[in-house]
Amino acid sequence: MDNREERQRDYDQLARDVNLEDITSSQHNREVLRQLRDNDLEHRLLTIESEEAEEGFEEDIWDRSTFVVKDGSDDIGWLGYFIGRSEVLQTLFIQYLPDESVKEFIGWVNLNRSIQRLCIEYDLGDDTIFNDLIPMRIKNNNLNHIEITGVNIGRERARRLALVLNQQCDQKTPLCLQLKRNNLDAEGLRALATSLSTKLGHLSITENQIGMNGGEVLGAVIRSKAFSQLTGLDIGGNNIDDEGVQVLAAELSKCTNIKNLDLSGNRAITAVGLGFISGLLGAANCRIESINLSSMYIGDDVAEVLAAALVGNKYLVKLIFSLDNAMGYENDEYVSASITDSGWSAFSKLLCNTSSINSTYMSNHTLAQMCHQYDHSPPPPYICKYLQLNARQNIDTAKIAKIKILLNHPDLDMEPFFQKQLKLLPHVMSWFQRARSCHSNPSGRVLTRTQSQKHVLSRELSAVYKFIRGMPMVAADGYCKYVLKTALKRKRKLQLMIQKAEEEEEWAQKRLKKPEPE
Secondary structure, three states: OOOOHHHHHHHHHHHHOOOOHOOOOOOOHHHHHHHHHOOOOOOOEEEEEEHHOOOOHHHOOOOOHHHEEEEOOOOOHHHHHHHHOOOOOOOOOOEEOOOHHHHHHHHHHOOOOOOOOOEEEEEEEEEEHHHHHHHHHHHHOOOOOOEEOOOOOHHHHHHHHHHOOOOOOOOOOOOEEEOOOOOOEEHHHHHHHHHHHOOOOOEEOOOOOOOOOOHHHHHHHHHHHHHHHOOOEOOOOOOOHHHHHHHHHHHHHOOOOOEEEEOOOOOOOHHHHHHHHHHHOOOOOOOOOOOOOOOOOOOHHHHHHHHHOOOOOOOOOOOOOOOOOOOOOOOEEEEOOOOHHHHHHHHHHHHHHOHHHHHHOOOOOOOEEOOOOOOOOOHHHHHHHHHHHHOOOOOHHHHHHHHHHHHOOOOOOHHHHHHHOOHHHHHHHHHHHHHOOEEEEEOEOOOOOOHHHHHHHHHHHHHHHHHHHHHHHHHHHHHHHHHHHHHHHHHHHHHHHHHHHHHHHHHHHHHHOOOOOO
């Protein structure tokens, strides 16, 4: 029996009777250990934080899921033991560990099989993260979300990280990998991409040092087999410029699996670069549902280009840009831009083009959000009205189009249908009947079902009246044909009844063998 097995046996025996007060520095930490021991974690997550981070906060701000380490007073070995034995812990945040306890702690944590998300915000030194902690994924097939923040990751560490991630035996779902503020440069990203074989579902490399020449590397990342199932790409705050985003947009235009793209904080991207993004959003293969352009140059010129690109887009739901600080570089000068009535007019036309019924029908009925939820400067009310309408999850786009038509076209023109005479009238009637469940009036106020039906019924009667008034003789002829058709149908029915009665009479006479009456 090796030392680890012997130590585990000793801990198992002591765990039954250990006094939590003897191994913790506070009642709060004792409660956290009790939850881990009894598999009673309230939120199924645990944060390990230092005592210094607690200073300046009220004591009750630390919830029941935070273990506050006081060096020399808390037994980190026991903390690691209970984490390793836990069957309910799903998320583990490591924001601090005493240097002398790291190895023992990680040894126990590697026994855990329930953790799904591992977040490391503290450099454990000596490549411990890559050599000892991340390898827990080899045996824990539930671990599919790894975040590393504030740890220096150069080319060799990036390659080591990729090799460790490749070692998982049975990968159930694509991995979500987030590397934030790690000084990761373009070459480090290249080393990660070329060495990685495990499938990624989401890659976040925000606030690193990919740089202005990182476009080629990002293109290689997207083409890599390890990223064939990538649905989310977050490259915000990497000082990417117009040339980089041009290469990135060209690669993404060939890709149908990316659903979420975050370019926020790349302030070196100007209106020229955003033009490439607009081309991407207008591409036939583009399936992006959310794009973040916060803290970038967004003015009327960019707004008009974006709106034009989204006319035929049926996938984008969120187009995020900061209206409080739309800023960036233009002609080597740092500028702050804002969208005026001209830019908002382009978006208004995108969401609901009122020039004709057909133009309204062909408007964008998918885009539902254009700024952060808590932005202090939201879009104008006439934009928000249509965004909120598009955001209704219980209404499909066809019904949204009907609502917009009813809101903006109170007098529907029936004359284009007259060339087919009354053949299209049943289809028009059917359209109105389906529209009765659209709960909006011209002011945008939500209606009850009864109010909505009355509102649509008046438009329906108006349409029928226009058909009758526009084609009086056709309507009269149609009525006569209807009467004749009904009469002939009744006549045929009577003839069949008489024929059947005569057959029954003949059968009965033969049965009774009686002569026919004279």
